[in-house]
Structures are given as structure tokens and as C-alpha cells.
Amino acid sequence: MNIQKNNLEARLKELAGILVNDLNPAGFWDGRLSSSALGAAVSVAALFFDNPEDNIKETDRGLQWLRDTVNSDGSYGDTPESPGNISTSLLVYAALNLFSEKRDWVKPLQNKVANYLRSNGVDVESPQVSQAILDHYKNDYTFSVPILAMCGVCGVPGDEAFNHIPQLPFELSLLPRSLYRLLNLSVVSYAIPALISVGILIYRKKRGNLFSGFLRRYSTDKAIKLLHNMLPESGGYLEAVPLTAFVVLSLVNAGYRDTEIVKRGIGFIKSTQREDGGWPIDVDLSTWVSSLSVKAFGTRLDEFLDENVQYKIYNHFKLIQNREVHPFNGTSPGGWGWTHYSGSVPDGDDTPGAILAMLKLQPAEMVKSDVLAACKWLSKLQNSDGGFPTFSKGWGRLPFDRSCSDLTGHCLLAISSVIGAYRKELNSAEHKMLINIFNKSLRYLEKNQSHEGSWLPLWFGNQHTEGFVNPVYGTARVTTYIKDILANNWLENEIRERLSVMVERGTRFLLSVRNEDGSWGGGKNITGTIEETALAISALSSVRNRNECLQGLQWIDEFYSKNGLKSSPIGLYFALLWYDEKMYPLTAYIEALVRVLDMES
Numbered sequence: 001m002n003i004q005k006n007n008l009e010a011r012l013k014e015l016a017g018i019l020v021n022d023l024n025p026a027g028f029w030d031g032r033l034s035s036s037a038l039g040a041a042v043s044v045a046a047l048f049f050d051n052p053e054d055n056i057k058e059t060d061r062g063l064q065w066l067r068d069t070v071n072s073d074g075s076y077g078d079t080p081e082s083p084g085n086i087s088t089s090l091l092v093y094a095a096l097n098l099f100s101e102k103r104d105w106v107k108p109l110q111n112k113v114a115n116y117l118r119s120n121g122v123d124v125e126s127p128q129v130s131q132a133i134l135d136h137y138k139n140d141y142t143f144s145v146p147i148l149a150m151c152g153v154c155g156v157p158g159d160e161a162f163n164h165i166p167q168l169p170f171e172l173s174l175l176p177r178s179l180y181r182l183l184n185l186s187v188v189s190y191a192i193p194a195l196i197s198v199g200i201l202i203y204r205k206k207r208g209n210l211f212s213g214f215l216r217r218y219s220t221d222k223a224i225k226l227l228h229n230m231l232p233e234s235g236g237y238l239e240a241v242p243l244t245a246f247v248v249l250s251l252v253n254a255g256y257r258d259t260e261i262v263k264r265g266i267g268f269i270k271s272t273q274r275e276d277g278g279w280p281i282d283v284d285l286s287t288w289v290s291s292l293s294v295k296a297f298g299t300r301l302d303e304f305l306d307e308n309v310q311y312k313i314y315n316h317f318k319l320i321q322n323r324e325v326h327p328f329n330g331t332s333p334g335g336w337g338w339t340h341y342s343g344s345v346p347d348g349d350d351t352p353g354a355i356l357a358m359l360k361l362q363p364a365e366m367v368k369s370d371v372l373a374a375c376k377w378l379s380k381l382q383n384s385d386g387g388f389p390t391f392s393k394g395w396g397r398l399p400f401d402r403s404c405s406d407l408t409g410h411c412l413l414a415i416s417s418v419i420g421a422y423r424k425e426l427n428s429a430e431h432k433m434l435i436n437i438f439n440k441s442l443r444y445l446e447k448n449q450s451h452e453g454s455w456l457p458l459w460f461g462n463q464h465t466e467g468f469v470n471p472v473y474g475t476a477r478v479t480t481y482i483k484d485i486l487a488n489n490w491l492e493n494e495i496r497e498r499l500s501v502m503v504e505r506g507t508r509f510l511l512s513v514r515n516e517d518g519s520w521g522g523g524k525n526i527t528g529t530i531e532e533t534a535l536a537i538s539a540l541s542s543v544r545n546r547n548e549c550l551q552g553l554q555w556i557d558e559f560y561s562k563n564g565l566k567s568s569p570i571g572l573y574f575a576l577l578w579y580d581e582k583m584y585p586l587t588a589y590i591e592a593l594v595r596v597l598d599m600e601s
Helices: 002-021 037-050 056-069 086-097 106-119 128-137 141-153 170-174 177-182 189-205 210-229 241-253 260-272 286-304 307-320 350-361 364-381 405-422 428-448 471-485 493-512 530-540 546-563 583-600
Strands: 571-573 577-579
Touching: 002 286, 002 546, 002 583, 037 056, 037 086, 037 141, 037 241, 037 260, 056 086, 056 106, 086 106, 086 128, 086 141, 128 141, 141 189, 141 241, 170 189, 170 210, 177 189, 189 210, 189 241, 210 260, 241 260, 286 307, 286 350, 286 583, 307 350, 307 364, 350 364, 350 405, 364 405, 364 428, 405 428, 405 471, 428 493, 471 493, 471 530, 493 530, 530 546, 530 583, 546 583
Parallel strands: none
Antiparallel strands: 571 577
């Protein structure tokens, strides 16, 4: 084992060097999200509708990127590494329709995309296109209605397009935020800008009944004002390219070209276009990948990051903690969003990640006020079922607003760590709050572990599994969180036993879905990736599972030698929009190495 251990140490030092070199001088990692055909299509359309002549440089580069990245079957996926899907392909087809008579090469490409869509049951020249998209997304209009609205303004399938698009009830956005979760809204909580802008566009393009017409006519200007109040300094809603582009093209086509929303939105779209002409779905996930990086170093943090660097990273987290009621969704102070940019909104995964990072980076007494404020924020987010949603408490009608196991496990670890750090200093109210969060979260995880021992994540999936679920990611994450909780010495025996039972069941599941080559994919017999294999190794790291961990690391080593740190599309955004992130394989690989080396020492 000495030779093997030396090899692991050498690889760790190599990868840690890459990670350290990627650190921004300001004290954070910004990562790099994959470019998106969907983002490119919607951005090109928004720029065209804003001003085709002034924006010709950007639209030409975007069109060329789409030309270069089409799949051989005429389709487009969410990333250049993804198989084609009808949603993204339809949006590209619609965007190309704006240029099909202006550039000779566009029409043949558009026909190729149309052939793919027809082969998948979508006739772009028929009103049936609307029903195909609505059937695909079912009751969730977060993505389906904006897609159809863009198709409509691009002339797909024709002049009658808007007659087949459901009306979004944008007037309901004017009610108090506290009521949103009680309303029958057809979009998820983070898509209110789309609800408003696309809803107004449809209202302007589609004939409604007399009463609804009067109500919406009265509500339109007020809804535009609300949309303006939600606009971040950057001009990008949620720092998301597709969402912002949908808002812009909708408002321009609804007669609101001269608003500050459109002007700043266009500026955001132009500023986020990449050098190759493409666009990512979001500017970056700097908070998320920074917390993952700190976590990855584990027990070796001091070896790779000196005190000054650790302080700089801590200070960045401190500076970007939300300190006021957030204008986007009215959430209270204390949380963290996924990026340091102004459009970020505090959420239930980045907040525990930042808590844990701050506790590792600086002495407990130095970060106490910040992490307790964050815990208070989490207490207000936790749902009545004990689980944690992403953004808003009580929204459970659509999947991306519900409680989920991976976020709940992350919050459970953060709360447990805070109790362990401050248990002798907490007043009775603080102690009661933290214990209450912990107990409710624990019950949620027990209830939501499947009979086979797995947990499903919310914002991560696998393109090759049935239903696109990823029980390997979810189980690996939650199992690792619980194992880290078990290292806390404040736990009572009864709680320790309950946690240990879940770890044992999670461990059995991960071992049962290991591939014959030693890797893990999203499930049994699914092609392995660095991300999923490394996360499974971290969860399994123990003397008992030593051989499986070493075989997994051997597989990663061989994959890395051939392909480098190749990232895989396992992240989900909005409805079913895939992305990959260059930091995921690096941080997951480092964490696995550190945990296995800890096991061997």
C-alpha cells in the first residue's frame, strides 16, 4: 500500500495545485459553467428584437456558435455534451427563423433542425407544436410557456401561435408575497420575472374574456413596476441568461422596449456572451464552487492554503452574506446565494455550504454572529415536513420548490456543526432553535430514504437514467453529510444510532450500484463519471470499503489520464435544463483523495 499511498499523495498535490491556482485574487473561485444552446438561442432572439442592426456583431457570433455545435442528427442539447432534446432544438429553430431569409446558410440548418423535431413528433408548421411542449412539461409552465411565447414572436408555427399558449396569471404577482405559496401559480418561485413578462406578452397577443382583460389591463403597469423593483444592478435576473433573455424579448414584443428593464437586460446579455459566441445559462456559481473547494481540502486545508489566503476566502463569504430583505423574493437577511453577483438570491444549499466553509476557515468565535444569523435564516426556510426547499418556504406544488434530501442533509450538517462549535455559549432560545431544526431535518431524511437506501437530489440528475434521476449523487451527498455529523461529539446515543442506520443503508445502496469497472454513474450500469465516482468514494471511505474506494480511485486515475478533468452534465437548472461545471470533477476528486488518505493514515 505504500506505493499506492505515494501515488495518491502525488495526485492530490497535483490537483490541489490546480485548485489553488484557480483561486481568484479576491478570495473566491468562480468556476466555469458549460455553454448552452438554449441560452444562445434566446439571447440571439432578444438581441434581434431589441435592435437587429446595433446588435449584429453579437447575433452573428451567436449564430455561428449554434452552427458549430449542432448535433449530427440536427438536434441541440442543453450542453455541447448532451443528447438532443425537443425544447432546446425548438428554441434554436425559432431563433433561426428570424435570420432564415437574411443568411444563406441558415435555412439549411433550420431544415435540419426541423427534420429532427418532426422525427420526434413535433411539427413546427402545425399548432400541434404547442401541445407537444405542454405535454412534455405537464403542469409546470415555468419553461413551456416562455418557450412557446418565443416561438410565437419568431413566427413559429405562424400568426395563430398565441391562440394555443396558456395565459400566465401575471396579475397575481401584485398580491402580497406571503400569499404566493397559497395561489395556484403555474411557475416555480424563482421564475416570477417570467410569469410577469411572458404573461404580459401573451395578454397583448391573445384575446381574452372581458373581465380578465380589464383586470390585466389594470395590472400591467403595476406588474412592470414590480419587475423593475426586482431588477438587480447587473441587469440579469438571477444572473441567468435564459431568464433575462425571455424577459427582454417578451417586453420588447409587448411594447416596452424603452424600459430600463430591457436596456439593462440587453447590457447583461451582451456582457455575458463568451469569446466563442456562446452563452452560459448563468454567469457563475462562485459561492457554491468556493464552498465546495474549501470542503474538498478537508483535513489538509492548512497544508494547501495559508492563513492569509484562508482569511481572504472567509472575508469574501462575509462580504457577500445577504444583510437586508432581498428585493427579488423578500427573503430575510442571513443567507447566501450561489454567486457574488447582484442577481443572486439566498438559497438552502449555498447557505449551509457557506456556514461550513466559514467554520473551517476561521476560529469559531470570529464567525459566530454570521453563522448564527444564517441559522436563523435557515429556520425560517425549513418546511413543515422538516425538509428544506431551495428558495421559498411552503411552495410545494411544483418539483423545484419542494423539500429535498440533499439540501436537507447539507443543512443538517451545518446545524450540527454550529451546535458542536457553540453548544456551551448558546442561550436557551438559540439552542432550542438549532435543536428543533436538527430534529425535524433528521426525521425528514429518515422518512425520505428509499427502501433500497437511496436519496434523490433535486438540482442534480443524470441524462442516462430512467426519469433522469440521480440516486448515486443524492445518496453519496447525504451519506457523506451524515458521516461528518457523526464526528460531532455532542450527539446523544439515540441520535447517533439513528444516523448510523441511515449511513449503513446508504452505503449498501452505493455498493449495489457500483459498475464492474469500479466506477459509478447515476445508477446501476450507467457509464461512470469523475463526479459521481468521486462522490461515492467520499461517502464509502472506511477501512471496511477500502478495496472499493481504491478501485474507484484507480478508475478515476485512468479516466483522468486519458480525458483530463472532463466535466459531465449532471447539474439541473430551471425545469430540466442541464449544465456541467468545470469545478465539479476537480473538487470531488480532491475530496475523495483526502478522505481515502485520511482513512489510510
